[in-house]
Amino acid sequence: MTRMMKKLVMDELHRPTFCRECEGIMVYKGIGEYQCEDCGEFAYDDYGKVRNYLEKHRGANVAEISDATDVSHKSIRDMIKEKRFEVIDNRGGYLRCEKCGVNINTGRYCRECEIEYHRQVEAEARLKRTSSLGGGKAGGTKGDEGSKRFTRER
Ligand SMILES: [Zn+2]
Numbered sequence: 001m002t003r004m005m006k007k008l009v010m011d012e013l014h015r016p017t018f019c020r021e022c023e024g025i026m027v028y029k030g031i032g033e034y035q036c037e038d039c040g041e042f043a044y045d046d047y048g049k050v051r052n053y054l055e056k057h058r059g060a061n062v063a064e065i066s067d068a069t070d071v072s073h074k075s076i077r078d079m080i081k082e083k084r085f086e087v088i089d090n091r092g093g094y095l096r097c098e099k100c101g102v103n104i105n106t107g108r109y110c111r112e113c114e115i116e117y118h119r120q121v122e123a124e125a126r127l128k129r130t131s132s133l134g135g136g137k138a139g140g141t142k143g144d145e146g147s148k149r150f151t152r153e154r
């Protein structure tokens, strides 16, 4: 089976980069879920929203999903077409990570490649934020806080 190379890049999923509560960096936790590294607020990208909804409402149609999640019909159809939800269809065989080619059963990248991608976005977001704040974060960061954040990852 030939899978079309769609260019639904991750940015089109409306990734929450900054926290809407405190403008902290949203750190990727997995399957479309993000958590603010400053205040702990959770947020979801389009994929995460749709996936959450489908977990509770199996068999929901595109219109229902869209109403409930605010994600456009087109994005939902694209995600379904790409078999990004194992809850919808896991019988089409395995997917492969688009970056390293290992077998995966949902999404587009294996967990490692996905995490790597998100870490890059987060690093860029940090840079952007620091430069837009001019003087950097008030109070300064306590040295080892950064490394603790990463080990908390499941
Ligand atoms: Zn926050």
Ligand SMILES: [Zn+2]
Residues within 6 Å of the ligand: 097, 098, 099, 100, 101, 102, 109, 110, 111, 112, 113, 114
């Ligand atoms: Zn991979």
